[in-house]
Amino acid sequence: MSIVDKEIEKEALKARKKKIKILLGLVGLLAVIIAVVLFLIFNKKPVINIIPGRVGPPAYTESIYGDFNWPLGVATSPDGGKIYVVDSNNRKVKMFDRNGNAQGDFGGEAKSSSKQPGFSNPLYIAVNSKGQVYVSDRTMSMVSIFDGNGKFIERFTPRAEPGFSWSPLGVAFDDKDNLYVTDATKGKHRVLIFDRNGYLKLQFGREGIGNGEFSFPNGIAVDKKTGRIFVADSNNARVQSFDKKGKYIATIGQAKGKSQLSHPLSIAISDSGRVHVTDAFGHNVQVYDTNGKFLYNFGTFGVKEGQFMFPTGIAINGNRVYVVDRENKRVQIWEY
Amino acid sequence: MIDVRRHQTRTETLRFSSEARTVKKNTTFKEFNGMTRTLRRVFCVIYRRTPLIAVLTLAFITFTPTLAKAASPHGPFSSSTDKCSTCHRLHTGLSHKLLPQETSLALCQSCHTKGTGADTAVMQGIYIDAQNPDQSGGVDNGILLGGGFDRIGDASETTGRHQVGVAGTLPGSSALATDNPGAVITLTCLSCHTPHQGPNYRILRRRPGDVAEDVAVQSWVGNYEQYCEYDFDPVTTGVQGYTDNYKSGIASWCGSCHTTYLTRVEDSYDAGDKYGKSTRYRHGVDVDLAGGRPDAVTKVIYQPMNTDLPLEDLTGNGRTPDDELTCLSCHRAHGTDAQMTGWAEFDPAERGILPAGKDSMLLRQNDRTMCIKCHRVL
Numbered sequence A: 001m002s003i004v005d006k007e008i009e010k011e012a013l014k015a016r017k018k019k020i021k022i023l024l025g026l027v028g029l030l031a032v033i034i035a036v037v038l039f040l041i042f043n044k045k046p047v048i049n050i051i052p053g054r055v056g057p058p059a060y061t062e063s064i065y066g067d068f069n070w071p072l073g074v075a076t077s078p079d080g081g082k083i084y085v086v087d088s089n090n091r092k093v094k095m096f097d098r099n100g101n102a103q104g105d106f107g108g109e110a111k112s113s114s115k116q117p118g119f120s121n122p123l124y125i126a127v128n129s130k131g132q133v134y135v136s137d138r139t140m141s142m143v144s145i146f147d148g149n150g151k152f153i154e155r156f157t158p159r160a161e162p163g164f165s166w167s168p169l170g171v172a173f174d175d176k177d178n179l180y181v182t183d184a185t186k187g188k189h190r191v192l193i194f195d196r197n198g199y200l201k202l203q204f205g206r207e208g209i210g211n212g213e214f215s216f217p218n219g220i221a222v223d224k225k226t227g228r229i230f231v232a233d234s235n236n237a238r239v240q241s242f243d244k245k246g247k248y249i250a251t252i253g254q255a256k257g258k259s260q261l262s263h264p265l266s267i268a269i270s271d272s273g274r275v276h277v278t279d280a281f282g283h284n285v286q287v288y289d290t291n292g293k294f295l296y297n298f299g300t301f302g303v304k305e306g307q308f309m310f311p312t313g314i315a316i317n318g319n320r321v322y323v324v325d326r327e328n329k330r331v332q333i334w335e336y
Numbered sequence B: 001m002i003d004v005r006r007h008q009t010r011t012e013t014l015r016f017s018s019e020a021r022t023v024k025k026n027t028t029f030k031e032f033n034g035m036t037r038t039l040r041r042v043f044c045v046i047y048r049r050t051p052l053i054a055v056l057t058l059a060f061i062t063f064t065p066t067l068a069k070a071a072s073p074h075g076p077f078s079s080s081t082d083k084c085s086t087c088h089r090l091h092t093g094l095s096h097k098l099l100p101q102e103t104s105l106a107l108c109q110s111c112h113t114k115g116t117g118a119d120t121a122v123m124q125g126i127y128i129d130a131q132n133p134d135q136s137g138g139v140d141n142g143i144l145l146g147g148g149f150d151r152i153g154d155a156s157e158t159t160g161r162h163q164v165g166v167a168g169t170l171p172g173s174s175a176l177a178t179d180n181p182g183a184v185i186t187l188t189c190l191s192c193h194t195p196h197q198g199p200n201y202r203i204l205r206r207r208p209g210d211v212a213e214d215v216a217v218q219s220w221v222g223n224y225e226q227y228c229e230y231d232f233d234p235v236t237t238g239v240q241g242y243t244d245n246y247k248s249g250i251a252s253w254c255g256s257c258h259t260t261y262l263t264r265v266e267d268s269y270d271a272g273d274k275y276g277k278s279t280r281y282r283h284g285v286d287v288d289l290a291g292g293r294p295d296a297v298t299k300v301i302y303q304p305m306n307t308d309l310p311l312e313d314l315t316g317n318g319r320t321p322d323d324e325l326t327c328l329s330c331h332r333a334h335g336t337d338a339q340m341t342g343w344a345e346f347d348p349a350e351r352g353i354l355p356a357g358k359d360s361m362l363l364r365q366n367d368r369t370m371c372i373k374c375h376r377v378l
Helices: A003-042 B004-010 B034-048 B050-068 B104-112 B250-254
Strands: A059-064 A071-076 A082-087 A092-097 A102-107 A122-127 A133-137 A142-146 A152-155 A168-173 A179-183 A190-194 A200-204 A217-222 A229-233 A238-242 A248-252 A264-269 A275-279 A284-288 A294-298 A311-317 A320-325 A330-335 B167-169 B184-186 B246-248 B266-270 B277-281
Touching: A071 A133, A071 A320, A071 A330, A082 A122, A082 A311, A092 A122, A133 A168, A142 A168, A179 A217, A179 A229, A190 A217, A217 A275, A229 A264, A238 A264, A275 A311, A275 A320, A284 A311
Parallel strands: A071 A122, A071 A311, A122 A168, A168 A217, A217 A264, A264 A311
Antiparallel strands: A059 A330, A071 A082, A082 A092, A092 A102, A122 A133, A133 A142, A142 A152, A168 A179, A179 A190, A190 A200, A217 A229, A229 A238, A238 A248, A264 A275, A275 A284, A284 A294, A311 A320, A320 A330, B167 B184, B266 B277
């Protein structure tokens, strides 16, 4: 090979190296761009005013007074046109339209046969996507199912292991209509998840004070976007979150200060992912994001409008928040 | 990782017990010294103690749930406890006891009414037990030994109760009412119970009615057990019906408020009725089934061993003649659904003691059927 050829080959080699460098640079740039895009996608800062109409806490609008005696749970029909309130001491579920007009009631005192409708101590309530109403009754160890107009359908029959017993408190549904129940059976405080046919598909938790353990779990809610499960661990004064497989994620409401919970009872999650928790001994509603970051609270102790005395149940439909105000015997309506 | 088992096999005399701590020389272990030997010893000890460690681990796993059940706001309390904040607000309390409510009643009811925070539903008078099915496919919740304030289970409303949260009239003279029979007082849950634990059965206050000295109430089952009538094990107790869980002190405790009912069976006092101060006789308490009290005016014939009424078992030897009748043998502490009819029907107003209205006076059973549970009448 002549010297010229060698020079040519040398130049060609240089050119190839340059091309490779340029190519690598482009690949690196592309990687950086992809990384930046992915970062922006997965670390998107929440929009503060997701719910149209209001930034920050909702505003009190009005209350429903329905001759309640120890009201506890509240829920709405899927379209928000009907409000269901568990009037526990009267052993009824009372129905109201969106304007607060009474629409009748259902339930009544339990008969001796468990196959008949009726309550002993109705507690919490949830409505599935079909508009069917589920009401828990710990004393009778049952969850009753009614249609949207209050017609009794049947008792929910848990399909689980032989000898299964439960002591149901809170009830909720996910977007697939799986039924989530908090259970306060002595020594077994836990979460039960049933599929639409009543088969027990998952249970987790036990009685205790550690992560993933409960002491009288009451309210339960599922974030329909992430599938995360939030449980009001009432006697442990906290809310715990879990993934859809029941794996413990975080504890909410135990940091000192405004975010602290005293006796959380019920949970409702807005479409924007704000986790609303009634704090019965704090006499307010605490609001967190789904990661447990405290956002704000609303309500104070008292008997005036917008004040609470032992808030219990909570439900959200659209921009409306319904809060059961137990000792004031009313359901307050707040709006975003 | 060191194969401890192999080394142990090679070393026949290797023992780390108190009898033989010397490691024989000229064995595989001789090349190890200092820390290495110590490490091997630790592994060997762990290996040799494997069964013990396994048992301890199993025990830990088994009992951890029990140990973890410490979420009751009633204690126990420690220097690092956070339980005070459950019921108290240091700077923002709404009552003089720094409670997050103006009265204690609503606070107590939050957990003890619907079963949302406790198994004892005291307003309804039941102990909720999902693991106790009844014949209809539901559950058979036990009736609380103390009964309920509003109802007795699902069956019926109470016909007599200790008035809580509203003004009521106190039968008999009382330390609470400055020896004024028929005085009007307002009881709260805290009149009888302390939410902070204590030495007494069922977290009863040490000094009911603010008496000068502590009044001890003891049972055989501890402070937090045996809440309801059926909640006992007939295999171990051999008794059907009420559990013999009371040990001592109940009459003295009740008598701290109802003072005249604890004095001698024959005594002179003003019962607040038309007879004014005159000699009064009353059924004795702390009466053993065998012979009654030494100061008894009359003695009756008993068939006490057949009674299903709860008694105080001082010695813990089961139902024996030395068991004693106490206030709760005939009365419930919270409320009762017993019906009083005919001769047994009682209007307290007729005696000038209580407001008009039929009242079962917290008696456990209909009419006066408790009488023949002890007294032979045929």
